[in-house]
Amino acid sequence: MTLVLPGVKLKQLDAGQVTITMAVATAQAISRTVRREVRIKWVNDLYYLQHKVAGILVEGWQQDGQSALMIGLGLNLMSADYPLALQKKVGSLALDQVDKASLVAAIIERFFYLQTQPFAQVMSIYRNLSCLQHRNVILQVAGQQIRGQVTGFDQHGGIQLETDQGQRTFYSGEVIKVNVLPKQ
Template structure:
């Protein structure tokens, strides 16, 4: 029986679930060019899933939930930076209730469990030919259970899993429905103060020595705090520095 996405249906979101796609984000960006209503694309497997800076996101069938919610610009009530933080909080709040493992949020858009990444989130703005914002696509890749095939060597020490038993399509789509709908609820009804408090309180980077890479520079320093705008503040040898975007790596 086809899953009906009851929570997303209540939000009037059109849904599509595919067995295999290249990337749900890339499909959503193409479809957003011709659609002016919000929609969601999910898949059992991605062959070209990717995260920030085009890093490949391993997306085997039967192992995770891979999905993208596309929102036309007129539907956005928060800034793009706040959307990314809200997407992380939505995943954290839903998954923390469904799984018993400890989950934390790693600035800016990952969830970790026991020092390994279990959720990747990628929010991308889609622009018109006139360089005006058309909308935003928000993609989640959630590692639900370890695949039966061996992991690529590069992921064996970095990828984690929320559960130990395999999942079926119904369970996968229940999680897709719950996370995406909770994200929409937070966008519409939650204050930025509440969202930020959750994001700050469950931050993975607390007390850690970090290397922040902005693309233009690399900065080493200790985690200090997350600002009221969702920026990362680190304490360097030359004083505090705040970063709006970038990638961050823990130094041992």
């Protein structure tokens, strides 16, 4: 689905906060509507049974003095035969009989509700839904791979890693590897 919000003042927008809010809204809506518990992999992926089932993309658009915010959500609902190369990573919620309109409505309702809440409250929920807390990860940032243990997420949604160079916080990048066991 793509949610288009016209008239959003893009200069005042924090796309990271919007992404985090949509991730929380989607996870909560899935839990409440179809009774599947998903976890969030920083910053914009949702996992079910250790397989990626959703991704979120937030983009702004401006032209001729008009603007819009576009939030894309790809959600694998139905069982599928994925190519062998993807089967270890990609999955679905296995909902072959689902009322998609109700699920979309729940996601949108939850998103707009969370937009009215202090971002600190959204971050608290986000932290509880994270599948990365205390995990050893490799974060790819600007072509560089950084290894560390996730110690948390700051108040702006940055991922905090304990690295060989000490505690560091990142606001962009992609977690490309997760050790499922916490560091001993």
